[in-house]
Amino acid sequence: MDMKTDGKKYFSKITVMVFSILLIFVIAVFPAKFTLMGQNFEKLRHDMVEEQLKKRDIKSEAVLEAMRTVPRHLFVPKNMQGEAYNDSPLPIGLEQTISQPYVVAFMTERLEPVPGMKILEIGTGSGYQAAILAQLGCDVYTIELLEELAKSAEKVLTDLKFDNVKVRHGNGYLGWPEAAPFDAIIVTAAPEKIPERLIEQLKEGGKMIVPVGPVRSVQSLKLLTKKDNRIIEEDLLPVVFVPMVNK
Ligand code: SAH
Numbered sequence: 543m544d545m546k547t548d549g550k551k552y553f554s555k556i557t558v559m560v561f562s563i564l565l566i567f568v569i570a571v572f573p574a575k576f577t578l579m580g581q582n583f584e585k586l587r588h589d590m591v592e593e594q595l596k597k598r599d600i601k602s603e604a605v606l607e608a609m610r611t612v613p614r615h616l617f618v619p620k621n622m623q624g625e626a627y628n629d630s631p632l633p634i635g636l637e638q639t640i641s642q643p644y645v646v647a648f649m650t651e652r653l654e655p656v657p658g659m660k661i662l663e664i665g666t667g668s669g670y671q672a673a674i675l676a677q678l679g680c681d682v683y684t685i686e687l688l689e690e691l692a693k694s695a696e697k698v699l700t701d702l703k704f705d706n707v708k709v710r711h712g713n714g715y716l717g718w719p720e721a722a723p724f725d726a727i728i729v730t731a732a733p734e735k736i737p738e739r740l741i742e743q744l745k746e747g748g749k750m751i752v753p754v755g756p757v758r759s760v761q762s763l764k765l766l767t768k769k770d771n772r773i774i775e776e777d778l779l780p781v782v783f784v785p786m787v788n789k
Pocket residue numbers: 638639640641664665666667668669670671672685686687688691712713714715730731784785786787788789
């Protein structure tokens with residue numbers, strides 16, 4: 543009788559231990575690398591860098607490493623996570639999009655980011671572009687017009703411990719005067735004309751990358767450099783971005 547009880551107790555202790563170990567594995571290891579569908583996000587991210595970035599013209603090892611590190615799938619809606627590493631933009635709700643990985647890498651590389659650089663982003667969207675710049679060690683100030691997106695981006699960035707990003711809900715045309723001047727400015731929505739206030743908030747020698755052109759049409763991605771209070775303008779790529787809304 544006693545032996546049976548002891549045996550049962552012993553058995554249940556082992557069961558509890560086995561379940562605890564399994565639970566720890568599931569919580570700690572499983573979600574970091576896989577989804578329930580068995581996707582290996584680390585591998586997808588690695589392949590994205592090899593196929594979409596290196597085989598094109600992205601050369602900066604620091605930018606490639608940041609793209610290899612930041613978990614892009616956590617910046618897209620849950621039902622789209624499987625497509626997060628595709629060679630395309632994706633919808634993030636409210637008619638907005640997260641840019642194609644190549645465009646993010648291209649724009650980042652052109653800004654020549656170095657640790658400690660102060661960068662203003664207009665159009666936070668999912669927060670992914672801000673995360674890439676933060677991963678590179680920059681101090682990022684990012685403005686988003688739509689409150690819901692500003693909030694969700696801030697949450698993902700906080701959860702991922704990007705404490706060098708400040709998110710503001712507001713109109714990007716006004717810039718962020720209290721934090722100006724910036725070493726660089728990246729605009730990820732398309733204005734019809736270069737916003738003057740943003741030029742004013744750019745440091746001497748600073749660079750600004752911005753898609754300029756008509757609403758819902760092909761725009762020109764421009765690189766502007768502020769030199770002796772003049773603007774040197776270079777056209778880089780034809781692109782299609784969502785409009786930068788002025789209201
Ligand atoms: N950089 C983002 C993608 C941006 S999509 C990412 O990595 O996910 C463009 C974003 O610009 C949209 O979220 C849109 O709401 C925002 N936007 C449009 N006009 C704006 C304005 N005037 N000020 C700030 N954000 C604006």
